[in-house]
Amino acid sequence: MKESMIRGADIVVQSLIAEQAEIIFGYPGGAIMPVYDALYDYHEQIKHVLTRHEQGAIHAAQGYARVSGKVGVCLATSGPGATNLITGLADAQIDSTPLVCITGQVAAHLLGTDAFQETDVVGISMPGTKWNIQVRKVEDIAPAIAKGFYIARSGRPGPVLIDITKNAQVDFGEMNYAPCMGFRSYKTHIPVEKMAIQEAAELINKAERPYIVFGQGVVLGKAETELKFFLDKTGIPAASTLLGSGAISQDHPNYVGKLGMHGNYAPNLLTNQCDVLIAIGMRFDDRVTGDLKRYAKQAKVIHLELDPAEINKNVKADIPVLGDCKESLSLLTAAVSEKTHPSWMAKFRELEQMEKDAVMQHDITPTKVGLTMGEVINLINQYKADDAVLVTDVGQHQMIAWRYFNYKKTRTQVTSGGLGTMGFALPAALGAQLHDYSRQVICVVGDGGIQMTIQELGTIMQTKAPVKIVLLNNNYLGMVRQWQQMFFDKRYSFTELDNPDFVKIAEAYSIKAQKVTDRGDLKEAIEDMLIHDGPFFLEVVVEKEDNVFPMIATGCSVEEVRLS
Amino acid sequence: MKRYTIFVITENFIGILNRITIIFTRRGINIDALTASESRLEGIHRITIEVTATEDTVIQLVNQIEKIIDVIKAFYHEDEAVVYQEIALYKIPVSRLDGGLEKVIRQHNAKIIAAEPDFVVLELTGHKEQTQELLEILKGYGLLEFARSGRVAVAKRMLTIDSLLK
Numbered sequence: 001m002k003e004s005m006i007r008g009a010d011i012v013v014q015s016l017i018a019e020q021a022e023i024i025f026g027y028p029g030g031a032i033m034p035v036y037d038a039l040y041d042y043h044e045q046i047k048h049v050l051t052r053h054e055q056g057a058i059h060a061a062q063g064y065a066r067v068s069g070k071v072g073v074c075l076a077t078s079g080p081g082a083t084n085l086i087t088g089l090a091d092a093q094i095d096s097t098p099l100v101c102i103t104g105q106v107a108a109h110l111l112g113t114d115a116f117q118e119t120d121v122v123g124i125s126m127p128g129t130k131w132n133i134q135v136r137k138v139e140d141i142a143p144a145i146a147k148g149f150y151i152a153r154s155g156r157p158g159p160v161l162i163d164i165t166k167n168a169q170v171d172f173g174e175m176n177y178a179p180c181m182g183f184r185s186y187k188t189h190i191p192v193e194k195m196a197i198q199e200a201a202e203l204i205n206k207a208e209r210p211y212i213v214f215g216q217g218v219v220l221g222k223a224e225t226e227l228k229f230f231l232d233k234t235g236i237p238a239a240s241t242l243l244g245s246g247a248i249s250q251d252h253p254n255y256v257g258k259l260g261m262h263g264n265y266a267p268n269l270l271t272n273q274c275d276v277l278i279a280i281g282m283r284f285d286d287r288v289t290g291d292l293k294r295y296a297k298q299a300k301v302i303h304l305e306l307d308p309a310e311i312n313k314n315v316k317a318d319i320p321v322l323g324d325c326k327e328s329l330s331l332l333t334a335a336v337s338e339k340t341h342p343s344w345m346a347k348f349r350e351l352e353q354m355e356k357d358a359v360m361q362h363d364i365t366p367t368k369v370g371l372t373m374g375e376v377i378n379l380i381n382q383y384k385a386d387d388a389v390l391v392t393d394v395g396q397h398q399m400i401a402w403r404y405f406n407y408k409k410t411r412t413q414v415t416s417g418g419l420g421t422m423g424f425a426l427p428a429a430l431g432a433q434l435h436d437y438s439r440q441v442i443c444v445v446g447d448g449g450i451q452m453t454i455q456e457l458g459t460i461m462q463t464k465a466p467v468k469i470v471l472l473n474n475n476y477l478g479m480v481r482q483w484q485q486m487f488f489d490k491r492y493s494f495t496e497l498d499n500p501d502f503v504k505i506a507e508a509y510s511i512k513a514q515k516v517t518d519r520g521d522l523k524e525a526i527e528d529m530l531i532h533d534g535p536f537f538l539e540v541v542v543e544k545e546d547n548v549f550p551m552i553a554t555g556c557s558v559e560e561v562r563l564s
Numbered sequence: 565m566k567r568y569t570i571f572v573i574t575e576n577f578i579g580i581l582n583r584i585t586i587i588f589t590r591r592g593i594n595i596d597a598l599t600a601s602e603s604r605l606e607g608i609h610r611i612t613i614e615v616t617a618t619e620d621t622v623i624q625l626v627n628q629i630e631k632i633i634d635v636i637k638a639f640y641h642e643d644e645a646v647v648y649q650e651i652a653l654y655k656i657p658v659s660r661l662d663g664g665l666e667k668v669i670r671q672h673n674a675k676i677i678a679a680e681p682d683f684v685v686l687e688l689t690g691h692k693e694q695t696q697e698l699l700e701i702l703k704g705y706g707l708l709e710f711a712r713s714g715r716v717a718v719a720k721r722m723l724t725i726d727s728l729l730k
Binding site: 123126131307 | 575579582583586624627633634636
């Protein structure tokens with residue numbers, strides 16, 4: 001054995017350092033122990049955060065990746081350690097979050113024998129990863145990690161899983177790390193067709209009621225400035241998807257609101273009145289489109305999109321503009337003429353006023369005794385920093401927080417969009433906070449979701465991450481209850497919760513906690529929370545049976561958006 | 565619904581076939597036949613998949629297959645745009661070999677490729693309709709076993725794998 005040879009486990013850690021990973025979220029176990037042993041030697045070069053469950057580790061890595069734009073890294077053992085990552089992988093896959101997850105695996109000679117903690121994680125994770133691989137030999141470790149990082153962060157980002165057998169971790173090999181620069185079966189750059197730009201520009205210039213809908217592709221493509229220039233020049237009203245929120249400041253004069261099932265009234269309704277629909281970095285999710293047969297049928301559709309598989313998947317594009325939207329948006333901005341659309345814009349503002357009168361007023365300044373989720377978020381807006389990150393779970397609180405949070409900066413929106421994973425918020429907020437201790441990270445969560453990953457309060461305690469946790473407690477699985485009320489004759493089947501004393505739980509983890517039940521105490525509590533130096537747990541008891549409106553019920557068209 | 569042939573040109577990596585087939589499974593689409601083989605170039609495999617679906621669906625399947633990291637290219641053709649063959653093997657008991665069968669073999673251009681004390685194996689290559697027709701006839705001759713391959717096909721369009729690798 002040559003002196004330059006090192007253990008496979010050291011190669012794993014050195015490869016992560018070579019990829020400039022700063023932080024690993026993980027949980028040890030038998031088949032990954034050699035890597036954990038190696039980590040002991042590198043704690044000055046790379047940080048490891050021990051979560052309380054592997055699902056917590058992967059959601060934390062997602063939160064970290066979403067706010068930083070970097071690849072989130074996750075480490076777990078074989079068998080149950082690996083299977084506990086699956087929800088996070090599926091979540092990252094559908095929300096295009098770059099991750100590299102490394103799992104330990106039983107020794108190669110035991111593969112396929114039902115060895116202790118053996119599971120076919122490559123098989124199980126296949127539909128939920130952008131790419132995965134099993135490494136059985138020490139010499140294959142570094143190339144697999146290099147390729148994994150390249151795949152995770154390039155093109156349309158996504159999660160990668162690398163399963164490394166124990167023998168490969170303990171064997172000795174050479175460390176010659178070469179970053180991956182690309183390979184023949186995987187094209188990351190699609191040149192934008194000049195012809196498509198020209199056709200799109202002509203259509204936009206002739207349009208009387210053009211309308212922009214943008215999604216997370218703008219953030220992933222780092223095209224926020226390009227989008228702003230495009231809006232500035234064209235004067236076209238623009239609405240964001242759930243994950244696109246924050247790509248431009250909500251203060252932008254062209255910004256008209258949010259799209260989708262619980263989005264704003266005008267952006268949904270007027271989708272069916274525009275003559276040209278310009279979709280940028282979004283995939284026409286069913287929660288955005290409602291009934292596809294009645295979605296924007298009157299409009300010519302221009303679709304700026306990086307992933308060819310998204311073109312014509314849900315909505316037929318008259319002019320597909322394939323490629324990186326950073327590139328296509330600047331080309332398009334140069335090709336269109338300067339314009340304003342005052343009367344068309346006025347229509348949005350008119351409907352916005354209707355929504356304010358019919359919905360927002362009740363939500364933000366309620367007249368009844370019970371607290372509303374909307375007034376909590378509205379108060380947070382008054383005290384939060386401009387670049388505060390909002391991390392939400394899934395359900396009513398998620399929709400309300402999204403609706404009322406005032407997004408001013410990019411990468412301030414962290415939520416489980418496509419998969420709708422309850423339990424996402426608490427660990428994701430931890431991950432987002434660990435990227436930058438000085439940034440305000442506000443985790444808004446419901447009483448259902450928080451109990452799916454509440455053990456991560458332990459990780460918050462141990463890392464002292466100053467996450468501000470706002471629990472909106474209505475003692476119900478609120479979104480399901482709302483559907484039961486509206487569509488299942490108020491048969492509240494298994495949606496009411498007997499909850500524990502959350503403040504005591506938080507305090508047991510040495511986290512400062514407060515419970516608010518009266519409107520009069522809310523303002524001060526939020527102020528106290530946001531200036532507190534350290535993690536803070538604020539439970540707000542809200543109205544039990546409030547509903548989220550506007551709403552496009554399943555199977556309805558965007559123009560059937562309801563205000564009540 | 566129509567019959568389409570999907571060609572997939574891919575790196576030869578473990579699990580690639582699984583990654584491709586789950587795209588069909590997810591949409592609840594049945595694969596009529598599938599063949600995989602090494603291509604003219606070492607390390608590159610070609611997979612031929614026969615599927616009955618609408619063209620819209622096939623386009624989406626192909627796009628999603630092509631999205632797989634290790635897939636170099638995927639495309640689809642209607643039957644008219646490909647030259648294809650299938651091979652079928654028929655096992656017949658020797659006791660049923662008579663003048664009638666000899667005539668059938670001649671008419672269908674089938675071959676006897678193996679003769680054992682108890683049985684013979686006939687081979688026929690052609691389109692499914694042809695091998696199916698012979699199958700129906702041989703059922704009357706005490707057919708013991710039957711196997712048919714998936715489609716082996718090349719596209720009529722001039723396109724080489726080499727050009728896809730650039």
